[in-house]
């Protein structure tokens with residue numbers, strides 16, 4: 079997260095951004111400027127991409143689409159867990175300030191390409207998240223059931239025969255930041271002779 083002294087902001091190092099970025103679950107009501115999201119998307123597209131397919135597409139949701147997605151999710155949750163649970167989800171999801179969906183190209187005849195394209199989209203999302211974090215904007219990457227529902231694709235105007243959802247990215251300013259820890263590097267590194 080960018081940090082400031084009394085008057086001047088200091089640019090965080092790449093290490094600070096990578097280590098400091100956290101998934102944000104609770105946002106303030108302020109909506110970040112669209113220009114910063116647009117810049118983050120441009121930077122996302124510099125992700126590594128083996129066969130230069132640029133498989134990512136970014137779908138920025140406006141109020142009408144957000145409302146329809148919130149309704150759809152409330153309906154799905156209500157069907158599974160009852161009306162009170164559906165309404166609780168509607169209430170919570172209605173407070174999310176920014177919505178962006180990332181989809182990746184499907185390649186029904188080339189499973190390897192499809193996997194590489196999906197991986198490239200994940201790299202793109204991390205680029206985007208790190209940039210936004212560096213300017214003080216938090217992101218939550220979600221992959222709940224609604225993101226795979228046919229009606230969700232319809233709302234996005236995306237053909238699920240040709241593209242798949244990689245994530246719904248909620249973004250905004252963090253109301254609070256959860257702590258996380260990671261295993262020591264000795265636990266995850268094997269050095270072979």
Ligand SMILES: Cc1cc2nc3c(=O)[nH]c(=O)nc-3n(C[C@H](O)[C@H](O)[C@H](O)COP(=O)(O)O)c2cc1C
Pocket residue numbers: 099100101102219220221222258
């Ligand atoms: C592919 C992917 C899917 C995720 N889906 C969800 C989700 O559906 N709901 C959620 O609360 N968090 C989701 N997350 C966020 C993770 O829970 C989060 O990254 C993890 O708890 C570690 O926290 P950190 O990002 O602050 O390090 C997802 C993250 C990734 C990479």
